[in-house]
Amino acid sequence: MRPVDPAEQSRERLGALDGLRALAVAAVVVYHIDDRVLPGGFLGVDVFFVLSTFLVTTLLLESLQHHGEPAGRRFFTRRVRRLAPALIVMLSIVVTAWATGTFRSPEVGRTAVGAAALHANVVQFGGDYFSAFADGNPLEHTWSLSVEEHFYLATFAAVALLWWVTRGDFRRTRVALGCAAALT
Numbered sequence: 001m002r003p004v005d006p007a008e009q010s011r012e013r014l015g016a017l018d019g020l021r022a023l024a025v026a027a028v029v030v031y032h033i034d035d036r037v038l039p040g041g042f043l044g045v046d047v048f049f050v051l052s053t054f055l056v057t058t059l060l061l062e063s064l065q066h067h068g069e070p071a072g073r074r075f076f077t078r079r080v081r082r083l084a085p086a087l088i089v090m091l092s093i094v095v096t097a098w099a100t101g102t103f104r105s106p107e108v109g110r111t112a113v114g115a116a117a118l119h120a121n122v123v124q125f126g127g128d129y130f131s132a133f134a135d136g137n138p139l140e141h142t143w144s145l146s147v148e149e150h151f152y153l154a155t156f157a158a159v160a161l162l163w164w165v166t167r168g169d170f171r172r173t174r175v176a177l178g179c180a181a182a183l184t
Contacts, residue, residue: 087116124143
């Protein structure tokens with residue numbers, strides 16, 4: 001059994017935020033099923049990203065408070081362990097189906113490589129998201145996972161930079177982070 005991290009042990013589950021994230025995901029799903037039912041459902045993506053970034057920032061600040069450094073490596077290792085199995089299975093199934101002719105879209109292979117490297121959003125940049133679905137690319141949605149990972153990397157970089165700029169003063173780092181968030 002691994003030792004419990006004090007930051008993880010002290011963190012309370014924010015059920016209301018988890019509920020909001022679930023509603024945001026549900027809005028996006030409903031939007032994709034029938035956009036007439038919930039025309040603004042795509043805004044759930046923005047809500048999900050904002051809440052996720054808030055939660056990650058909270059984790060990084062707790063790590064600063066308990067360990068004196070942002071625990072980026074631990075966070076990203078846990079994230080990869082949680083996401084990689086499902087992503088690998090999904091990509092294996094889709095690429096196999098594509099190779100056997102189930103999907104006609106020529107973009108499946110390129111999107112699969114982008115999804116595996118967590119930069120599907122870069123691979124798909126400039127394309128029309130909705131016409132890509134009509135083209136039969138079942139991996140078109142993987143852009144959101146890539147964007148989320150980029151948000152997390154940017155958040156970690158911002159927290160680490162502010163930690164460095166404030167010379168490791170936790171209180172000043174929180175104030176600087178709050179000011180930076182208010183300016184964006």
